[in-house]
Amino acid sequence: MKRGFDFLVSLSLIIVLLPLIVIIACLVRLKLGSPVLFKQERPGLSNKPFTFYKFRSMTDEKDKDGTLLADDKRLTPFGLFLRKFSLDELPQLLNVLKGELSLVGPRPLLMEYLPLYTEEHLQRHRVRPGITGWAQINGRNNLSWEEKFDLDVWYVNNRSFWLDIKILLLTGYKVFKSEGINQPGTATAEKFRGLNSEVGGGHE
Numbered sequence: 001m002k003r004g005f006d007f008l009v010s011l012s013l014i015i016v017l018l019p020l021i022v023i024i025a026c027l028v029r030l031k032l033g034s035p036v037l038f039k040q041e042r043p044g045l046s047n048k049p050f051t052f053y054k055f056r057s058m059t060d061e062k063d064k065d066g067t068l069l070a071d072d073k074r075l076t077p078f079g080l081f082l083r084k085f086s087l088d089e090l091p092q093l094l095n096v097l098k099g100e101l102s103l104v105g106p107r108p109l110l111m112e113y114l115p116l117y118t119e120e121h122l123q124r125h126r127v128r129p130g131i132t133g134w135a136q137i138n139g140r141n142n143l144s145w146e147e148k149f150d151l152d153v154w155y156v157n158n159r160s161f162w163l164d165i166k167i168l169l170l171t172g173y174k175v176f177k178s179e180g181i182n183q184p185g186t187a188t189a190e191k192f193r194g195l196n197s198e199v200g201g202g203h204e
Contacts, residue, residue, distance in 0.1 A: 001161060006103050010096035021090055024055055024082070031078045032056050037091055042108040045128045050100040052108055053091035057082045086175045092131050104164040105130025106152035109192065116194045117149070124152035127159065132171040134163075140174070145192050 014021070028036045035056065042052040057079030061069045068074065075083075082088040095101035101108070108129035117124075134155035135148045143151070155163070 002102065002164070003099065005161070005164075006096050006101075007099075009103060010093045014093050014097065017090065017093075020087075024087055024090065027078065028055050028082075031076065032059060038088075041111055042129070043111055043114055043125060044100050044108060045125065047114060047125050049111060050095070050108075052100075053094055055082060055088040055091060057088050089131055096131065100128070102128040102130045104133055104167045106133050106155065107136065113192050116192060118195070120153060121149040123156050124149060126156050132167060134167060137167055137170040137174055146195055 025036050038054045038056045040052050041049045044050045057076075058071065058074040059076060061074050063069060079088075092101055096103055105128050106124040114122075133152065135143060135151040138151055139147065
């Protein structure tokens with residue numbers, strides 16, 4: 001039922017939002033250059049890697065040594081606008097259509113985080129990751145890593161169709177309010193380095 005719901009909703013949204021998606025793609029190409037999409041390998045259901053899509057929101061500016069500049073140096077006003085209203089997330093509807101993501105589930109983070117999870121927190125990979133989730137409507141990047149992972153595991157153990165509907169509705173409200181997008185004091189969020197060295201936030 002969940003997979004059927006995901007497929008029908010994501011297909012419908014892609015059709016309805018196609019003009020907006022095309023406009024954003026053209027603006028990204030004009031303002032940030034190629035490629036239009038940010039692609040990254042991330043862990044999905046049962047830790048199986050998949051290619052994760054987003055619209056680019058940063059430039060590729062590098063220092064004299066060829067190292068990418070910090071996020072806050074590469075995040076443009078246009079990129080901030082995309083992130084503020086979660087418009088950079090629209091390409092993930094393709095991930096949902098392909099069955100790699102669900103509309104609702106724990107957010108897919110980085111492959112390099114897998115060895116750092118506790119056994120309990122690895123349970124977040126027992127379900128398909130999602131575009132939005134229980135942690136996203138309860139603080140998103142304002143949460144500590146441990147709080148975020150605890151909420152993800154709670155969702156895995158308590159998931160239901162009606163809980164997903166509640167999360168989707170509250171996500172619309174959170175997007176409108178632009179809450180929890182960035183970790184306080186950073187342009188995006190600090191990387192996870194294990195709970196013993198926790199710095200808070202959640203890389204997305």
